[in-house]
Amino acid sequence: MTHSNGANPSGIKKPALRVIPLGGLHEIGKNTCVFEYGDDIMLVDAGLAFPSDGMHGVNVVMPDTSYLKENQKRIRGMIVTHGHEDHIGGIAHHLKNFNIPVIHGPRLALAMLTGKMEEAGVMDRTILQTVAPRDVVKVGQHFSVEFIRNTHSMADSFSLAITSPVGTVIFTGDFKFDHTPVDGETFDMARLAHYGDQGVLCLFSDSTNAEVPGFCPPERSVFPCLDRHISQAEGRVIITTFASSIHRVSMILELALKNGRKVGLLGRSMLNVIAKARELGYMRAPDDLFVPIKQIRDLPDRETLLLMTGSQGEPLAALSRISRGEHPQVQVKSTDTIIFSASPIPGNTISVVNTIDRLMMQGAKVVYGKGEGIHVSGHGFQEDQKLMLALTKPKYFVPVHGEHRMLVAHSKTAQSMGIPADNILIIDNGDVVQLSPDSISKGDPVKAGIELLDASRNGIVDARVLKERQQLAEDGVITLLAVISTDGVMAAPPRVNIRGVVTTADARKLSMWAEREIGWVLENRWNQLCRNTGGKAPDVDWVGVQREVEVGLQRRLRRELQVEPLIICLVQPAPAGTPAYKGRAEAEPDSRPAPRGRGGRDGGRDGGGRGRDGSAPAPQRQLATVGAPAPAAAAAPAAAATTVAVKKPAPAELEPEPAGRTRRRRSAAAVG
Ligand SMILES: [Zn+2]
Numbered sequence: 001m002t003h004s005n006g007a008n009p010s011g012i013k014k015p016a017l018r019v020i021p022l023g024g025l026h027e028i029g030k031n032t033c034v035f036e037y038g039d040d041i042m043l044v045d046a047g048l049a050f051p052s053d054g055m056h057g058v059n060v061v062m063p064d065t066s067y068l069k070e071n072q073k074r075i076r077g078m079i080v081t082h083g084h085e086d087h088i089g090g091i092a093h094h095l096k097n098f099n100i101p102v103i104h105g106p107r108l109a110l111a112m113l114t115g116k117m118e119e120a121g122v123m124d125r126t127i128l129q130t131v132a133p134r135d136v137v138k139v140g141q142h143f144s145v146e147f148i149r150n151t152h153s154m155a156d157s158f159s160l161a162i163t164s165p166v167g168t169v170i171f172t173g174d175f176k177f178d179h180t181p182v183d184g185e186t187f188d189m190a191r192l193a194h195y196g197d198q199g200v201l202c203l204f205s206d207s208t209n210a211e212v213p214g215f216c217p218p219e220r221s222v223f224p225c226l227d228r229h230i231s232q233a234e235g236r237v238i239i240t241t242f243a244s245s246i247h248r249v250s251m252i253l254e255l256a257l258k259n260g261r262k263v264g265l266l267g268r269s270m271l272n273v274i275a276k277a278r279e280l281g282y283m284r285a286p287d288d289l290f291v292p293i294k295q296i297r298d299l300p301d302r303e304t305l306l307l308m309t310g311s312q313g314e315p316l317a318a319l320s321r322i323s324r325g326e327h328p329q330v331q332v333k334s335t336d337t338i339i340f341s342a343s344p345i346p347g348n349t350i351s352v353v354n355t356i357d358r359l360m361m362q363g364a365k366v367v368y369g370k371g372e373g374i375h376v377s378g379h380g381f382q383e384d385q386k387l388m389l390a391l392t393k394p395k396y397f398v399p400v401h402g403e404h405r406m407l408v409a410h411s412k413t414a415q416s417m418g419i420p421a422d423n424i425l426i427i428d429n430g431d432v433v434q435l436s437p438d439s440i441s442k443g444d445p446v447k448a449g450i451e452l453l454d455a456s457r458n459g460i461v462d463a464r465v466l467k468e469r470q471q472l473a474e475d476g477v478i479t480l481l482a483v484i485s486t487d488g489v490m491a492a493p494p495r496v497n498i499r500g501v502v503t504t505a506d507a508r509k510l511s512m513w514a515e516r517e518i519g520w521v522l523e524n525r526w527n528q529l530c531r532n533t534g535g536k537a538p539d540v541d542w543v544g545v546q547r548e549v550e551v552g553l554q555r556r557l558r559r560e561l562q563v564e565p566l567i568i569c570l571v572q573p574a575p576a577g578t579p580a581y582k583g584r585a586e587a588e589p590d591s592r593p594a595p596r597g598r599g600g601r602d603g604g605r606d607g608g609g610r611g612r613d614g615s616a617p618a619p620q621r622q623l624a625t626v627g628a629p630a631p632a633a634a635a636a637p638a639a640a641a642t643t644v645a646v647k648k649p650a651p652a653e654l655e656p657e658p659a660g661r662t663r664r665r666r667s668a669a670a671v672g
């Protein structure tokens with residue numbers, strides 16, 4: 001790799017062109033790319049990704065855009081290549097956070113974007129400029145961008161020729177070479193060749209199918225296969241595909257017409273996209289082809305075709321709900337033919353096969369999988385990628401839009417076409433590609449990562465929230481109510497509630513452990529957690545107390561039971577002077593060593609006396625004195641100010657041993 005800084009003849013160094021993908025690398029999704037030259041920043045696409053397993057309650061995944069927020073004054077505009085969610089799904093959200101003065105893009109993509117922006121209430125935050133094939137737009141002082149018609153599973157899609165002071169970059173966007181596109185709009189290969197002749201500094205190319213040999217079959221090739229299944233179906237036909245696969249949906253509507261079936265649509269995105277595409281003329285179908293879902297039940301099954309979302313097994317999509325018997329209008333019939341005209345995005349495979357299983361178990365005929373010819377990809381295979389390289393003849397090459405192994409495979413393909421390995425960069429999100437007329441190099445990376453949004457698309461699910469949800473889902477929750485007086489006395493036994501925790505320990509034992517943790521915190525942490533304000537009631541850091549108890553109990557449960565439930569400790573403060581609840585462990589001498597200060601999180605706690613590893617010294621089964629019935633939590637404050645007993649309960653290694661009726665009853669009460 002060379003690292004010279006492209007000096008021009010006058011000897012003044014030109015700045016490098018910087019290209020910074022914030023998403024879309026080492027993943028399929030949330031494609032977001034920053035082009036930067038001098039003081040200008042231009043964005044290309046801003047998509048979203050869908051959550052993976054374990055991201056509970058997360059609806060969409062966005063790239064971290066700290067870099068753009070910090071540099072928003074320099075953002076001159078955005079270019080959109082096409083209307084897929086992984087390219088436009090983030091824009092409405094970003095407009096709430098930083099300024100994008102203008103967005104140039106294809107008509108269909110901008111129409112779909114308009115819907116999202118209206119929903120988010122950000123219509124007035126930017127200007128939308130529609131482009132046609134071969135239009136050239138200027139962005140800032142330094143960029144001019146030509147829109148080159150390409151072919152993809154989505155209509156109205158473009159590759160870009162981005163010209164900057166250091167040279168021209170071809171940014172393919174999503175593409176395959178389809179010479180018989182469904183809408184007749186062919187790939188403008190002449191324009192790619194034109195730039196190839198003039199000299200392309202660098203090619204950024206779609207790597208989705210870099211591992212697949214051969215040419216990608218044309219979209220039209222699925223037509224006869226779908227036709228066969230639809231014409232042979234005895235009952236209803238149910239088809240699922242991506243709503244945004246405009247060409248596929250067009251063909252399905254054409255086939256419904258051909259086979260004398262009326263179409264019922266299910267799923268919000270299916271309804272929205274079809275309405276938009278028909279309105280703009282990207283899809284042609286007579287109005288009376290469609291029948292509202294409530295009325296379609298009155299038609300004979302043989303005259304019915306239901307087109308719906310759910311091809312990825314998304315839990316809330318129409319087909320997934322139908323498979324679980326949870327859809328209000330549609331139930332599976334054993335005579336149904338259900339066609340999956342899509343292949344699972346990596347990561348969705350399990351939910352898709354589960355959906356297929358559920359449908360089959362209800363007797364339906366399910367058509368899915370590669371061998372059926374009912375789906376082709378919208379992304380070119382190796383030979384398509386070679387054709388792109390051959391036409392554009394780039395000096396440097398950066399594979400994008402793909403997981404790591406796809407980027408590596410694409411890099412090998414480029415090398416087989418004669419591009420030296422030194423002229424190829426495999427990069428990650430946040431990496432900075434620096435380009436000058438005679439060099440390509442990686443600069444210091446910028447902040448990149450993910451931002452998770454919940455269903456409202458406003459609430460950000462941060463790492464802590466996600467961790468808590470994972471704990472809830474996987475290990476359950478334990479809540480703990482402690483009554484502690486402002487002078488540091490446990491005034492009632494802790495009440496423990498357990499939900500969703502698989503454990504051999506009963507609530508009584510947990511209550512006992514909780515009592516010890518509280519006792520330990522009061523004994524060893526109280527002074528640090530409470531600031532004496534001289535005479536008046538001390539200022540207690542109750543949150544700190546709660547956290548200390550939670551951490552302690554967490555460690556104990558992990559050690560003793562190998563579970564890690566979410567623990568929520570609530571403290572009800574009682575007035576100073578509230579009599580101490582004489583804990584079950586009261587009579588036991590404290591066998592714990594003195595705390596070693598705050599140093600290592602649990603300094604004192606990990607000391608010997610607590611039987612950390614289960615090899616606890618045999619408890620001296622000296623039964624606790626069971627004092628007066630414990631005051632109920634709420635009653636505790638009433639007993640205030642009479643006693644001066646500030647003796648803190650000293651927990652010890654005493655197994656909770658049934659000690660007569662009184663005790664047993666109290667334990668039961670304690671765990672509510
Ligand atoms: Zn796409």
Ligand SMILES: [Zn+2]
Nearest residue numbers: 084086087174
């Ligand atoms: Zn894409």
